[in-house]
Amino acid sequence: MMLISRRSALQGLAAGALGLGALNLAGCGRKKDADLAGVTLRAATYRGNPDSFFEQAGVADTPYTLETAQFAGGNLIAEAINAHSLDVGGMSEIPPIFIAAANPLLRIVAVLQGDVNNQVVLVPKDSPLQVTADLKGKRVGYVRATTSQYMLLKILKEQGLTFADITPVALSPQDGLAAFNQGSLDAWVIYGVVVQLAREAGARVLTTGLNRLSGNYLVAASKDALANPLKKRAIGDYLQRYAKTLAWIEADYTRWARIRAQLTSIPEAAYLQEYRERSAGYRLLPVSDAAIASQQDVADTFAAAGVIPAPVDVRPLWDDSLHEVLAKL
Structure with missing residues (x-):
């Protein structure tokens, strides 16, 4: 293989x-x-x-x-x-x-x-962000051309926002994890078992793909x-x-x-x-x-x-x- x-x-x-x-x-x-x-x-x-x-x-x-x-x-x-x-x-x-x-x-x-609960928006453990509306003006990581990007678009639309209202940062899952752990992102839209790895390091789930993804x-x-x-x-x-x-x-x-x-x-x-x-x-x-x-x-x-x-x-x-x-x- x-x-x-x-x-x-x-x-x-x-x-x-x-x-x-x-x-x-x-x-x-x-x-x-x-x-x-x-x-x-x-x-x-x-x-x-x-x-x-x-x-x-x-x-x-x-x-x-x-x-x-x-x-x-x-x-x-x-x-x-x-x-x-x-x-x-x-x-x-x-x-x-x-x-x-x-x-x-x-x-x-x-x-x-x-499962759609393995697709989430993560924020640092000490982040002041509490709801998705708080993403406005923030640096948000995502994976281009994946469910991560689609979910981010859906979340922003729910709040009457677009990509122009945030600083979107397109990263691979591996680069995203590194950037998130280094404090370079205010939020990270990500999926899969890497979610659990980030949470073990202290990340908090802001929201999931439930009722947003199929x-x-x-x-x-x-x-x-x-x-x-x-x-x-x-x-x-x-x-x-x-x-x-x-x-x-x-x-x-x-x-x-x-x-x-x-x-x-x-x-x-x-x-x-x-x-x-x-x-x-x-x-x-x-x-x-x-x-x-x-x-x-x-x-x-x-x-x-x-x-x-x-x-x-x-x-x-x-x-x-x-x-x-x-x-x-």
Whole structure:
């Protein structure tokens, strides 16, 4: 498994391949499907993502060859799918919006719906800020082209404010944590387990994504893969295994937090706190009008704020041809 940076990803796209590490795990208790035996499914993952635990969950016996590559962000996954270098991968609602106008190869086939309380606005422990209206005139860190930026726009709009009313500071999560800990930010809009790490150092949660974010994370596939009947079957099978892994996680979250901590070097306690405070568990769902409308709202918000150059219609990005498979989960 490899961690793909923007530079190495783009080099791979130019070469026509990402050099993904093969993970042929067939033969672990399930007879290979003869039709799928010659199929190679190229899937994206993130460090510590549920699909990293197929073996522990007992679902690693794929009847096809599963090649995985670890990515640092959903934007890179979207680019790799669009460049014929990946078959399937997950991301937030946002990366497809940035390529929607270019008739991309990417199609959204499923929704992973879950927690929004892990997306927050943090302030230093001794900060005078008490409500979101207090953000006016302050230095606010965020991650560009992510749910962090979208949430910040939503919060400002709630208070009749725009980016012009704050000093917005676009930073990667790693740079944001450093800036926040050094006192260079008055507030930081951020997501994921890094929230717990900042809180351990004394940060306070000003507000969360609850009632602001959908909790929708998208599963995207390439049009080429969906047009191939065998590869499409493999994608459906992969998503079924993902759903079973989610059930395995829910059955004993403490076990998963312990194993995940070993894989990621993030303290187990951080994962457990994130679990205790989550707004909802994770569910893998088929395409729906509500999910499409949610992404359209994000696109419209970005267009109104000038984050993207013009409005886009996201509906053509969606493909419900795996609905029957997902409806059974």
